[in-house]
Amino acid sequence: MAAIEAVNAHNLPFELKPVPADPGGNTDRYAGLCDDLIVRHGVRHIVGCTTSWSRKEVIPVVEKRDAVLWYPCVYEGFEASDRVVYVAACANQHLVPLMEFIMPRFGKRAILLGSNYIWGWETNRLAREMLHAADGEVLGERAIAIGDTDIGHLIREIEAKKPDFILNNLIGESSYAFLKAYAELGRRDPDFRSSVRPVVSCNFYESELERVGLDAQDNFTVSCYFRSLPGEANRTFVEAARTRGADSGISAFFAQSYASILLIAAGIAHAGTDAIEPVLAAAKTHATGTPLGDIIVDARTNHIALPAHIGRARGDGGFDIVHQADHAIQPDPFMARTYLQTSADKGQQPGFLRLVK
Known part of the structure; x- marks a missing residue:
């Protein structure tokens, strides 16, 4: 809500209108509420879900109804849907x-x-x-x-x-x-x-x-x-968020959700529409300034590079x-390119099947 308020304060040629839906942590309610948001309220972009369980309940709905879930929470990886943008680390x-x-x-x-x-x-x-x-x-x-x-x-x-x-x-x-x-x-x-x-x-x-x-x-x-990250950009973000009602709740969850809204707004501004394909195409070709840094959606996986x-x-x-990381790590949700060994002179090449004891 703080991010929506911040976007709308810029007097863009469109206005973001939130339609909240609270499943109350009941995983059985996520799919139904998601379907209702899309069908009854005309929502195309959904920011939400915390657990992977709830995300997996929502994915079939957004794929069927031609909407997008902007998922703002860290997760375990091993997933890539063309109707989910993963705005957090794998x-x-x-x-x-x-x-x-x-x-x-x-x-x-x-x-x-x-x-x-x-x-x-x-x-x-x-x-x-x-x-x-x-x-x-x-x-x-x-x-x-x-x-x-x-x-x-x-x-x-x-x-x-x-x-x-x-x-x-x-x-x-x-x-x-x-x-x-x-x-x-x-x-x-x-x-x-x-x-x-x-x-x-x-x-x-x-x-x-x-x-x-x-x-x-x-x-x-x-x-x-x-x-507590140093730097003027983060201090400015934290102070701006506090003026919009956030204080102790500012965390990675907050920043990732905030970044999701900024990605949606930037995509609409570049595309001139809130239609799914043009917004996603814009998010994959134009970097957006967010509390997480300047981010762009990876065209192969719909994830983003993060420190x-x-x-x-x-x-x-x-x-x-x-x-404090000095660079962003490229997403590798299927662990196809990532070495799990900490010693350079041993272990298997990434991308191969591995025996887990």
Whole structure:
């Protein structure tokens, strides 16, 4: 809504009109609401969905009804629809640089946690492959139901096996409960403080950090955007967003959704219409300035090139940038060109089938 307000303030020859639809987190409602937006309200461009589960419910609808989903959330990859624009990182843009940062600093013995659906499955599968390629070890891989907060067994296993780090692919309340319980373990036993054995995530941001507070301190997250990124452009964006009602909610989720609206508006401005094909063609040929940088949609995959910054959680709801990327990583959603090995003198060529132990 902040981005729509910003676009409309420029007095363009068109006006963006939002038609909100809230499925309330109920995955069974996404397809029906999406169909209603297109058929009854005439919507052509939909910005939304968080989980991969909900996105996969919506894709058949936008493909059938000739609309576009602008998906603003990090995901596991292994997908490319000509009716989805992926305005966030896939695995080679988040997991791979995160693991390459963490393993040399903390070690190669890990426990992998994930919510029991495709995000957790696929991200942990790739992490397992990277660890094995680096002569590391997966001490355990556990999945729990989305929203489950009964995580005592995870803490007990971590305490018994003492991993070098924990990869956290839990989502929502499950993630918050785990981080709080792990912090309590660290208070009981300093050997499990996050400064010693951190929790690392590909999907944990400022808006969630505020839910966990001090219990998330010293854990790591990879993201294409952090509110604390230096530079005048980001400061201007954050201040402008705050004047439009956003404050503590400014995070990668916010920036990616904001960028989606700017891509749509720029596509309409270049094409002179909101029709699907001309807008997509414009987004693939003209760079658009966004909080994520100047971005252009990759014509082959409908993804975008993005940087991979690494942040370490502070106790005040923000992140310290411990690694600021100096370039954007080209999207490789099917991992066809990405090396999962961290050592240059070993491992398979990208693009080949790999044996995952």
